[in-house]
Amino acid sequence: MVEKHTSDIGFSEAPVRVSEWRRFRRVFFERKLVTFGLGVLVLLVIAAFFAPLLAPYDPYELGDAGESLLQPSGEHLMGTDILGRDTLSRLIYGARTALMVGFISVTVAGIIGIPLGIIAGYFGGVLNMVIMRAMDALMCFPMLLLALFLAAVLKEYFSGIWVVIIALSVAIIPGYARVTHGLTLSIKENDYIMAQRAMGSSNSRVMFRHILPNAFPPLIVLVTMQLGALILAEAGLSFLGIGIDPPGAAWGAMVWDGYRYLANNPVLWLAPGIAIALVVFAFNIVGDGLRDALDPRLRGLL
Amino acid sequence: MAELLKVENLKTQFNTEGGVVKAVDGISYHIDEQEIIGLVGESGCGKSVSQLSVMQLISTPGEIVGGEVIFEGQDLLKYKAHGSEMRSIRGAKIAIIFQEPMTSLNPVLTINQQLTEMLELHLKMSKKAARERAIELLSMVGIPSAKSRIDDYPHQFSGGMRQRVMIAMALSCSPKIIIADEPTTAVDVTTQAQLLELMKDMVERFKTSLVIVTHNLGVVARYAQRIYIMYAGRIVEEGTTKDIFGKPRHPYTIGLLKCIPRLDEEEGRKLVPIEGLPPNLINMPPTCAFLPRCSYKVGRCFQESWPPLKHLHGQHYISCYANTEERTSEPAAR
Amino acid sequence: MSPQQDDAILDVKDLKMYFPVTRGILRRKVADVKAVDGVTFTLKRGETLGLVGESGCGKTTTGRCVLRLYQPTAGQILFEGEDISSLSESKMRHIRSNMALIFQDPYSSLDPRQSAGSIVGEPLKIHNWVGSQSEYKDRVEQLFRLVSLDPSMIDRFPHEFSGGQRQRIGVARALACEPSLIICDEPISALDVSIQAQIINLLEELQEGIKGLTYLFIAHDLSVVRHISDRVAVMYLGRIVEITKSRTLYENPLHPYTKALLSAVPIADPFVEEKRERIILKGEVPTPLNPPSGCSFHPRCFMAVPECSQVIPPLRNVGDGHQVACIRV
Known part of the structure; x- marks a missing residue:
């Protein structure tokens, strides 16, 4: 609605310098929830990076005889697990696993999926058909099922966490290809792409210098949302016993461990559970905020 | 009527x-x-x-x-x-x-x-x-x-x-x-x-x-039969169609007629564009909005607020301080 | 540049561009959209057609075929004497430094993520036209000044410019590698009335200043086309129906479609309008998917005779470079 009126009255005709960054900040921080989400993510990153400094105990160190399944206390803020390991420390190290799995999978999938989508969309025809049908086929499998299958196959060749990363990457490639494909199709219709061809640009220049940067804002939103989904999936997988090898700390595995002491030691599964929920929620909220802030329809307006 | x-x-x-x-x-x-x-x-x-x-x-x-x-x-x-x-x-x-x-x-x-x-x-x-x-x-x-x-x-x-x-x-x-x-x-x-x-x-x-x-x-x-010419949210000139095209008096109207190609124009006619851009309607100065693009401007234009519509004759009105008449004696286009 | 004055820079012979219409998963061709159906014209160096x-x-399709943005179905396109209609894509890329395209929409024709300077400099990079970084910068600034843009705005992004300024950026980009042919595809129809004249004058001044610069000026507005062109070709349903000097177009149109088109364009002068004869055509332009037989204009023509539906009238010379495709003339 806003857009319609501004084009009606056409005050965009006179050039006003509007700082893109300022506009981005204003829209992005307009909603309190987004700021909160961003705060959660900053905490997550800090926890992951400075885990050795922040964790009060070694997360792998087994406790002495009497130290298993301790209730929260001054000494162990969130108590200990069955092996006597400090829950808080494991939670902090778990952030590392979660972020690592998330970021690496997203990057790997992006590196493969985005070019596939651009190539399919740009060239069209047979190439488009082959790539997109392959992606459709991959998409037919539910993400978790695909990951389970890959994990079973790959288990012999890779260590736990890499199995998860590979499995999740493969699972989300079609998502990237699909979105990029759609974006490419719409960006391709712009005259500036025709202009590139008229100037004699090579295809790769058109695809990666002109289409890709213009597809970037929506892709960043996708990446952010995907990170949340991946962390959830990683938790799901490690809950099912696939993933980081013991004694490594992963939130999903911690939930599974704590699940057995549901009644007496609720903190044991509540803490990682809440961590997962909070982080996934934060990624989604921030993704939402990014989408609004990067909306090209708002560009050039104050 | x-x-x-x-x-x-x-x-x-x-x-x-x-x-x-x-x-x-x-x-x-x-x-x-x-x-x-x-x-x-x-x-x-x-x-x-x-x-x-x-x-x-x-x-x-x-x-x-x-x-x-x-x-x-x-x-x-x-x-x-x-x-x-x-x-x-x-x-x-x-x-x-x-x-x-x-x-x-x-x-x-x-x-x-x-x-x-x-x-x-x-x-x-x-x-x-x-x-x-x-x-x-x-x-x-x-x-x-x-x-x-x-x-x-x-x-x-x-x-x-x-x-x-x-x-x-x-x-x-x-x-x-x-x-x-x-x-x-x-x-x-x-x-x-x-x-x-x-x-x-x-x-x-x-x-x-x-x-x-x-x-x-x-x-x-x-x-x-009659025409109103608008610029930046105001009417700058009004009159019968023959007034407006035959004897345009507002600098904007004159400018418009000189800058559009005409199907029946003589060969080699040069268009005279109106320089500059239409104004940004946010926070407009109180003076005439056409002032920055105007080639008829006089001292008064800078001092006073937007000119009110001035009656010329019959149904012809313009919103302008300058005397545009002497310079429009030449035919506006062609 | 060659010193000759009257040589043809572009010679289009019987150009045809059919777009297939396909159905079903097997993409079976069911029909052709005959967007361009046998177009022939010559463009002399330094003129505007x-x-x-x-x-x-x-x-528009004709213009894009000349640049080989579409692969023509049939016909010859001689550019600087060389037939480019079937050149390979890589050879064509090289030719494209010598022709350029200016678009209608100044909003979608500039990459929003590129700065104005790098948009203008893009062709220089593609064709390795400059040797060093400083040469590149000089050339871009020179181009900015050529189209009356302030070189200090090089780092700004397209959305910070007005429509007219954006179109100037488009013109500067087109001029970058000193092309001899520029195809202007409705370059002013998206601009405000008071801005249009600025761009028309810019294009005219450039042509006066750059020896041998040739325009193929595509537009729907007859008054603009007549103003800027030396000769005008009128198209109807994929064919040229009349080519003549701009001067004679208004005074002596021969083809009935040209007459109707001229009379449909209102002139901003009530005194002239009072005396003008108006031809209001019947019906609408038929679809190029299924054009009428014979002369495709005959169902709407006020001069049509039964014979018109049988033969496709050839474009023939009626003297002084005036060509018309009508059997009734």
Whole structure:
């Protein structure tokens, strides 16, 4: 609605310098929830990076005889697990696993999926058909099922966490290809792409210098949302016993461990559970905020 | 002819985050019965917004902040925008034809459903009578085999045909005034000629008045009796068509006529562009908005606020301090 | 540049561009959209040829075929004497430094993520036209000044410019590698009335200043086309119906479609308008998917005779470079 009126009255005709960054900040921080989400993510990153400094105990160190399944206390803020390991420390190290799995999978999938989508969309025809049908086929499998299958196959060749990363990457490639494909199709219709061809640009220049940067804002939103989904999936997988090898700390595995002491030691599964929920929620909220802030329809307006 | 609609000092603004945009900044005009007037200006001059304001079709962040719209002795702005009085005027007494024939018809309803809706609503016709009237209207606006095409959907019509349907719809309740907002911008020249001739015939036949809102000086030269030239939310010059084109007096009007190519121009004619850009309507200075682009400016222009309309002779008015007469003795174009 | 004055820079012979219409998963061809159906014209070095017609007449497609953005179905395109209609894509890329395209929409024709300077400099990079970074910068600034843009705005992004300024950026980009042919595809129709003259004058001044610069000026607005062109070709449904000097177009149009088109354009002068004869055509432009037989204009023509539906009238010379495709003339 806003857009319609501004084009009606056409005050965009006179050039006003509007700082893109300022506009981005204003829209992005307009909603309190987004700021909160961003705060959660900053905490997550800090926890992951400075885990050795922040964790009060070694997360792998087994406790002495009497130290298993301790209730929260001054000494162990969130108590200990069955092996006597400090829950808080494991939670902090778990952030590392979660972020690592998330970021690496997203990057790997992006590196493969985005070019596939651009190539399919740009060239069209047979190439488009082959790539997109392959992606459709991959998409037919539910993400978790695909990951389970890959994990079973790959288990012999890779260590736990890499199995998860590979499995999740493969699972989300079609998502990237699909979105990029759609974006490419719409960006391709712009005259500036025709202009590139008229100037004699090579295809790769058109695809990666002109289409890709213009597809970037929506892709960043996708990446952010995907990170949340991946962390959830990683938790799901490690809950099912696939993933980081013991004694490594992963939130999903911690939930599974704590699940057995549901009644007496609720903190044991509540803490990682809440961590997962909070982080996934934060990624989604921030993704939402990014989408609004990067909306090209708002560009050039104050 | 008697005066039908009189707009006094109408002001509409848009409250955007960047500031207040005075899209229409105190315009006054009138239209007589069975008259065709032209409202001319470039995009962003407020010509469309002024017409939407008359119909009270402005939605947030837009707001009508002042003025009067006197129609049949009543001030329309006193009515609530969503009230029943205003609804009984829209479509029935004052109808509007929009620029985009693609989006101004509802794609999921047949032409019949859209045409008879107004007839049933405003004229309380029965379904059957409304359908017959609709067919009659469609054949009147030149849609071949209207009887079989009335149940088609908008997408089954071409752009020009859709605009004909829009004209039929505007005529359906025999309104007193039809506002045509850039009615032919989206169609080709030969179709434009067809549609304009059709509108002219229909206006005579239905004895209505017509407001042509356009940026095309040629269109109003051909069809309008009187013309208002708008710039940056205000009327800068008004007069009969012959006044405006024969003896343009406002620097903007003079500039426009010198900068458009003419079909009948002499070979080698040089266009004289109006330098600069139309102004940004946010936070406008109180002085004349055309000042930065004006080649006639005098000292007074810098000191005083926007010049009020000055009567020249007959129906010719301009809003300008400068003496443009001596320099316009040469023919404006050609 | 070659010193000759009257040589042809572009020679288009019987150009045809059919777009197949396909159905079903097997993409079976069911019909052809004959967007361009046998177009022949010559463009002399340094002149401006206007290509005018209503939407769907094939004028834009013709322009894009000349640049080989579409692969023509048939016909010859001789550019600087070389037939480019079937050159390989890589050879064509090289030719494209010598022709350029200016677009209608100044909003979608500039990459929103590129700065104005790098948009203008893009062709220089593609064709390795400059040797060093400083040469590149000089050339971009020179181009900015050439189109009357302030070189200090090089780092700004397209959305910070007005429509007219954006179109100037488009013109500067087109000029970057000193092309001899520029195809202007409706370069002013998206601009405000008061801005249009600025761009028209810019294009005219450039042509006066750059020896041998040739325009193929595509537009639907006859008054603009007549103003800027030396000769005008009128197109209808994929064919040229009349080519003549701009001067004679208004004074002596021969083809009935040209007459109707001229009369449909209103002149901003009520005194002239009073005396003008108006020809209001019947019906609308038929679809190029299924054009009428014979002369495709005959169903709407006020001069048509039965014979018109049988033969496709050839474009023939009626003297002084005036060509017309009508059997009734």
